[in-house]
Amino acid sequence: MNPSLYQINTRVLLNRLRQSNAQATLADLDGDGGAKLAGFDWVWLLSVWQTSTAARAISRKRSGWLQEFRDTLPDLQEEDIGGSGFAIADYKVSEELGGAKALAAFRQKLQQRGQKLMLDFVPNHMGLGHHWLQEHPDYFILADARDAEREPHNYFKTVLPDGKEIYAAHGRDPYFEGWPDTIQLDYSNPALQEEMTKILLEIAGQCDGVRCDMAMLVEPEIFERTWKNRGDSRGKLKGVFKPFWSEAIKRVKAVYPDFCFMAEVYWDMEWQLQQAGFDYTYDKRLYDRLRNGDTAGVRAHLTADLGYQSKMARFLENHDEPRAAAVFGEEMEKAAAVATFLTPGLRFFHEGQFEGCCKRISPHLVRGPQESENINLKEFYNNLLAALVEPTRTGTFTLLGTRPAWQDNWTYSSILGYLWQKIAPDQAKEPESAEKETSINDLSKPAKAPARGDCLLAVVNLSDHQSQCYLPMNIAGCNLILEDKLSNTVYERKGDTMSQEGLYLDMSPFQCHIFAVYGARSRVN
Known part of the structure; x- marks a missing residue:
């Protein structure tokens, strides 16, 4: 299954709700009856x-942070x-x-709608002034x-x-100065690992999953590289200590x-943490390649197992990255969204993203700026979310490979x-005697025309120039309907032609489509 997640900046949203309901709590976060959260x-x-009182005092006086806060809120208080x-x-x-009762009430509302709750776990450090010190x-x-x-700056x-x-040390990663509002935990101490495991067990009784902040920092090789030669820890970290996560x-x-465990992880350590037991790991590499316009890199990335x-x-x-609307520009964001959210895995959305904040x-911060909605972007995301149904969830x-539309047509790349296809019942069970249906991109023999709702084709031009290509689509003897879920435009193409040549595409810069593909005889006019 390829689920979807919606991240809420809780304190900011609650502050906004309290403008009309001063007593609002976590239990009131879905005051619209869950409409905003529907479908996730x-x-x-x-x-x-x-949060730590001492840490809050640091936040309120550190000049570099204050400048960032004022850039967000010119009227900062x-x-x-x-x-x-x-x-x-x-x-x-x-x-x-x-408090806990309000959180439990909100979770109960989610459960009634078949939704799950994720909370934070910060393994690397505690807030300044934590009683453990x-x-x-x-x-x-x-x-x-x-x-x-x-x-x-680090102690x-x-x-x-x-x-x-x-x-004592401030929490940090090996590439940056310490975070002055934190204290670094020592994962070479088995007693500390035990206490953090107990905390995880307590959290697990209040929600359905955790997002683990900078999860790779407590992996032995990263932790040792960061701390083995420092102060009183020199003797402790010379040996090998047991990994925490597994x-x-x-x-x-x-x-x-x-x-469910989701890891914020970088430095090509995603596979390692998956092997340690994480259900999901951040895919920062795909994001970076899309942001940099590296289409070849995106394609190579998506050939992984x-x-x-x-x-x-x-x-x-997400809360760490710049807003997509500020980074990509509207049309490029739409293309990047189709390229991102029509792939397998967890589809991770952020509050304010749909509105173009x-x-x-x-x-x-516990207050956010007032920003006007981007109506076009909001409509796009509404259509995109509506398309993230079967077969994109379990199919x-x-x-797909692309071919040049003519000799010297370099834009095809x-x-x-x-291509998303519904799994036939016999394929799901995979009995030895079952004959698997031919995929419509399998050119070895003609495929049966898909029924309505069984096949989805997403295509996107990730460049800033017009591009053309052919896509393999092997349907013989039946015309195909391509119904664009983003624009409601409907195309009909000859199956025999596509079987011989493929589907011809001529796409404007950053143009994208999400087609429901089915045989013409399945069409309901």
């Missing part, structure tokens, strides 16, 4: 946990800065949002004065209850078998074609 399998609520939702003080639902300082990466003097001094001064996921799924691809979470924006909202996916 998953709803991800960003930043529901208690101090109360608009709630602190990062990833600088967590405690994995308890914030009382400012209504006083109670269990060994849960964190500790340093010495030499490290703090050499890298004051801070604190005093333990017994009066002892220690230096055991933690195993224990959670032993209690909650259907619980389908078992791997089906576990990719595909997106055009252009300003990214930092996870530190078979084929990346700019066009991508995806």
Whole structure:
């Protein structure tokens, strides 16, 4: 199954709801009766946990962050800065949002509609001021004065209850300075791994899945590279310590078998985390190649094993990335959306994406800007979402090859074609004696004309120039109807011609189509 997910910036949406209902809580997030969330399998609520007071104070005075916040909100007020939702003080639902009861009420509404709830898990660090630093300082990466003097941006001094001064590390990845509102957890300590697994088990009782922030940072090779030569940790990290994810996921799924793990992951570590047990991993590479206009790279990426691809979470924006409307431009965004969301895997959408919002909202903010809707883009996404039904959910996916429309027609390589076909009952069971139906892109022998609703063809020109090609479509003896789900335009093509030559396409820059394909005799006028 290829599900869909909708990410909500929880505190920002709740702030907006409270303009008309001052008492609104998480239980009121779908005050429209669920219309905005209809059709999505998953709803991800960003930043529901208690955030650190000390971290919030950092957010409100750090000059570089303040400039970013003012770029988003020119009328920025101090109360608009709630602190990062990833600088967590405690994995308890914030009382400012209504607490655990309000979250449970919202989840119950989702369950009644057959939808699932996803929440955050931040494995790498805790928020500044977390009580563990006083109670269990060994849960964190500790340093010495030499490290703090050499890298004051990565360490801070604190005093333990017994009066002892220690230096602790801020959370970070190996390529950037530390996040000053966080404290780095020490995954070489088995006791810390046990505590984080217990937290996961507690979270799993309140939702159906977690999005794990920067999940690769706690993998042994990354963690060791980042921390092995620092301060008091030098002796600890010289040995090999056990990986966290495989055991933690195993224990959670032993209690909650259907619980879902989605990893934010980069650096070509997607496969590794899938093998550790993650159900979905971010597909940042596809996003980057689309953003860079690398059609050949996109095509090569989509030739990967389908078992791997089906576990990719595909997106055009999220809370970390710039808004798609600001990055791509309207027509390019439409093309990139078809290229992204008509592939296998989890289709990951972000609040404000459909409306064409252009300003990214930092996870530190609890208020967002007022932006006008892009009516054309909203209509496009409505049509796109309506097309993400069968056979794109459980059918078979084929990346089609393209052929030049004539000699020296180099533009053919700019066009991508995806074919989705319903799985016949005998193919789903795959008995040894069953004769599989021929796919309409299999040129070895003519295929049977598909029935209405059994076949979907997505085509997109990922370039800024006119492009032409032929796509293999092997239907003989029957005309085909191609009904465009994006424009409601209907075409009829001769099956014999397509069987011999393929489907001819002549596409404008960034033009895209999602065709329902069926035999002419299936058409209802």
